[in-house]
Amino acid sequence: MNSPDPLPARFLRRALAYARATAIRFEPTLRHAGYGELGLPDLRGFTPYRRAIRLFAGEQTDLSRCAGSTMDELTTAELWLLHDLLHVVWYDFATLAAARTEDPWARRDFFVEHHLASEAFAVLLLDYHVLSATRHQGLAVEVSDGAWAKLRAALPGLPPLRSRELERELVRHYLTGKSRLLGPAPKSEGAVAAWRDHEVRYSDKQRGYVLLWWDDLRGKPPSNRAAVVERSSVADPIWHAIELFTTAPEEEFARQVRESAALSSGRGRAGGHLFAALPKFRGELPAEPDFRFTDATALPVEAIAELVATAERPCAERLFLLWQTLALEPPESLKPAERAAVASLARSVQTPRVDRRAWKLVRELCERRVARAKWRADESLRGAFFLP
Numbered sequence: 001m002n003s004p005d006p007l008p009a010r011f012l013r014r015a016l017a018y019a020r021a022t023a024i025r026f027e028p029t030l031r032h033a034g035y036g037e038l039g040l041p042d043l044r045g046f047t048p049y050r051r052a053i054r055l056f057a058g059e060q061t062d063l064s065r066c067a068g069s070t071m072d073e074l075t076t077a078e079l080w081l082l083h084d085l086l087h088v089v090w091y092d093f094a095t096l097a098a099a100r101t102e103d104p105w106a107r108r109d110f111f112v113e114h115h116l117a118s119e120a121f122a123v124l125l126l127d128y129h130v131l132s133a134t135r136h137q138g139l140a141v142e143v144s145d146g147a148w149a150k151l152r153a154a155l156p157g158l159p160p161l162r163s164r165e166l167e168r169e170l171v172r173h174y175l176t177g178k179s180r181l182l183g184p185a186p187k188s189e190g191a192v193a194a195w196r197d198h199e200v201r202y203s204d205k206q207r208g209y210v211l212l213w214w215d216d217l218r219g220k221p222p223s224n225r226a227a228v229v230e231r232s233s234v235a236d237p238i239w240h241a242i243e244l245f246t247t248a249p250e251e252e253f254a255r256q257v258r259e260s261a262a263l264s265s266g267r268g269r270a271g272g273h274l275f276a277a278l279p280k281f282r283g284e285l286p287a288e289p290d291f292r293f294t295d296a297t298a299l300p301v302e303a304i305a306e307l308v309a310t311a312e313r314p315c316a317e318r319l320f321l322l323w324q325t326l327a328l329e330p331p332e333s334l335k336p337a338e339r340a341a342v343a344s345l346a347r348s349v350q351t352p353r354v355d356r357r358a359w360k361l362v363r364e365l366c367e368r369r370v371a372r373a374k375w376r377a378d379e380s381l382r383g384a385f386f387l388p
Contacts, residue, residue, distance in 0.1 A: 007246055008071040011130045014245045014253055015082060016067055022260045024088055025052040026062035026081075030297060030375060031327035033059070033077070038339065039346030042080070043327045045295045045384035048087040048118065049105065049274040051264060054384075055081075057330075071134045079131070079139050083122050090118035091274065092260045093241055099263075103277040108214060112227045113175065115210050117234045120174040123202075125242045128170075129162050141198055147191060154192050157181075167242065168235045174203050175229040209387050216293040217278045217383055219286070275383050285382065291320035295381035305370045311363055314354040320386050322359075325366040328373050338365055 005013065018024075031043045033056035044054040055061065063081055066074060074082075094114040098104035105111055127138040137144040148161040158181060159165035166181075173179035182196050182203075207226040215222050244253050275281060285299065289307075296304050308325055311318040326342065334342065341361040348355035 006133075008130050008134055011125070011245050012066060012069070012071055012074075012082075015085060016063055018089060018245075018257055018260070019063060019085055021257045022092065022264045023051075024085065024264075025050070026055055027052050028055045028057055028059060029295075030057055030373070031324060032057045032330040034331040035323070035327055035342075038331065038343045040323050040327070040342075041386065041388040043323055043386065045381065045386055046084065046087075047381065047384050048084070048091045049383060050380055051088055051091070051273075053081055053084045053088065071130060071136070074136075076136075076139070079126070079136060083126055083139060086122035086125060087118045089260075090114065090121045090238075090241065092263060093237065094118075095274065096259060096263055097237065105274045106277040109229075111214055112210050113229045113232055113234060115213075116175050116206060116227065116229060117171070117232075117238060119206050120171045121238050121241055123174075124167055124170060124238065125245060128166070129242060129246055132161060141195075141202065143195075151192055151195060154190075155181075164239055167239050170199070171232075171235040171238055173199065174206065175227075175232050175234070177203050177207060177226065177228065209385075212387070213293055213383075213385055216290050217275060217280045219279045219283075222290075273380055278383070280382050281379070288317065290317040291324060292316060292386050293383065295378075295384035295386075296321060296324040297375045298377060298379055298381035298384070300377045301370065301373055301375060304373075305367070308363065308366050308370050311366075312360075314349070314356065314359050316349075319349055322362055322366050324386070325370050325373075326362060328369045334365075337361075341365075 029044055031045075035043060044056060047054060059077075061078065061081070063078065063085070066078060091114070094110075094117065095104065098110065101107075101110075105114075123140050127141050127143055131138050132143045132145055132148065137147070143161070145161065152158045152160075159169070169179045169181050173182055177200075182199055204226060207228070208224075211225055211227050212222050244256050285294070289299070299307075304321070304325065307318075307321060311321060322345075331339070338361070341358045342365075344355045345358035345362050348358065
């Protein structure tokens with residue numbers, strides 16, 4: 001017999017139960033929140049391969065305070081923690097399904113397909129199935145029950161919001177960039193065009209990022225291509241996973257939790273993490289690590305100090321080194337001129353002309369921050385992902 005509580009409440013209760021029973025870690029970083037207001041990306045770092053959700057410095061939440069709350073009461077920051085949690089959940093499910101395969105995450109096709117599947121799972125479950133029925137109306141994508149009814153009226157053939165048909169189309173879109181729902185539509189405008197354009201941009205970005213991440217983990221130059229995963233059969237398992245957190249009987253959900261808990265317990269005894277077999281974790285880091293895919297605290301403070309001091313040429317790899325080290329201290333510590341330089345640099349790096357003066361000022365500011373910093377290098381953070 002299904003649980004009688006409303007879908008958002010049931011999802012939150014089950015998500016928290018999964019995190020608790022399978023010992024997903026919530027760990028603070030040394031980086032501070034608040035830099036998004038100046039145009040910087042999320043600087044916690046993304047490490048689902050370690051079964052860890054990262055927090056900003058000083059944050060105490062492990063989502064336990066959310067127990068007894070409603071989804072409406074949660075903050076946007078807490079919703080992003082749930083989004084990251086769902087990535088970890090899918091990594092668990094994918095690893096369980098590949099139990100007889102040695103080091104499945106070291107295989108390119110598996111890595112690409114299942115990381116993109118984790119993105120589809122997180123967005124479909126949290127945004128489309130749950131937040132659409134709350135005041136938040138989505139997180140990674142804006143969607144609500146009322147708005148979807150209007151979209152369906154304007155777009156014949158658009159499936160119901162929580163339907164399996166919609167799930168299949170959106171999974172296909174996230175994996176291939178193709179969907180009959182999201183193809184060119186010259187006459188679409190307003191909400192229809194906004195929804196389509198957002199999903200197209202989001203898919204394109206994620207399919208590009210996953211190959212950049214893979215290239216870096218393999219120690220190869222960036223290929224700058226977008227992944228296309230054809231003939232995937234992952235839509236059905238994703239649908240089953242969505243049901244586990246929303247409509248499945250309690251005993252079915254509990255059985256899945258037990259299997260995932262056994263998996264995480266076994267890995268804890270064996271040590272390591274899902275990406276341990278990849279080249280980036282088996283040898284020395286390159287002299288010029290790409291800090292879009294490397295947590296600065298994976299290296300000794302002295303090494304980071306030298307890299308910051310020599311970061312004179314603007315480039316994406318070193319930009320994220322500056323962002324990470326800048327956030328070692330809270331944004332309130334910035335003087336007005338420093339704050340202006342940070343904001344100017346953040347704006348300019350989105351254009352062909354980087355503000356070189358702002359780059360120099362921010363680099364010098366980061367040098368001073370690193371000189372005051374202390375940490376013990378954690379090599380498991382070599383694969384942390386920072387792109388938005």
